[in-house]
Amino acid sequence: MAAAVELLDAHGVDGLTMRRLADGLGSGVMSLYWHVDNKENVFDLALDSVLEYRGPQTAQQAQDWRAEAVHMLEDWRASMLRHPWSASLLPRRALGPNILSRLEVLSKTLSRAGVADADLNVAIWSLWNYVMGATVTRASFDLSDEDRAAAQQRLTSLSERYPTIERSRLLLDNDWDGAFRQGLGFLLDGLSPR
Incomplete structure (x- = not known):
């Protein structure tokens, strides 16, 4: 292999x-x-x-459901970014023991956090889709700094039509890891017990 x-x-x-x-x-x-x-x-x-996952590094992290979920999902994304072909294969392959183990860890973690069994599949698929989408987007978004600056400049000239994304300087934002982590936080906030 x-x-x-x-x-x-x-x-x-x-x-x-x-x-x-x-x-x-x-x-x-x-x-x-x-x-x-x-x-x-x-x-x-x-x-x-x-896609093998070895788990969190510390016992304390394993006790915090959120930290455990973040660690596992960030590790999953990082594994696929190291091997960009994996993101294109995963949706159409048989699920092997390593990805099934990841899904089991995630399921147990979310259950421990209070996600009801009736909502567990939706939670798992929502996180799966987020990780896959973030990975595919990052792996395929390969513009140079100059190209991104030129695209943002063009967007600036169209600011009357696209004022919000121009103001946020969307096309210059290159903090892929930070955006992934913050977006993951938004999703996990929605899964947190009320």
């Missing part, structure tokens, strides 16, 4: 072929089929391998 992850990191989903994987391992293509059924199985295993 390490060789598959390395190939995916270097060449993306379309760049992983069984031939390229076999060459990287110094073996024949047919030898791979002793270990995996097909390329789809390689995708499943590679994806799950990059």
Whole structure:
């Protein structure tokens, strides 16, 4: 799986072929089929391998449901940003043990926080969608500082039409991690017991 992850990191989903994987391992293509059924199985295993979660660093953090949720969700996003191909694969792959373990941790954490069983799935999917959306947006938003400044300047010239986003200087905001954490806080505020 390490060789598959390395190939995916270097060449993306379309760049992983069984031939390229076999060459990287110094073996024949047919030898791979002793270990995996097909390329789809390689995708499943590679994806799950990059989503492993080891839990919070301190026991105190594990006692604070919010800190535990933030740690796990930030770790999930960071894992996918280290391996940008993972965000595109996750919605269409089998859920392996590592992502299922993350979802179990999140479910237990939210239950411990007082989220009712009837609301748990909505809470999980809302956080899943937030992490996935923030990850895909960050991974694909690749404008240089000059391009962002030019876009903001164009927006300034259109400020009568778009006054609020021009005033907030939306296109110059490059604090991806801070925005993720603050947005996550907004979501968790909505899940907090009343």
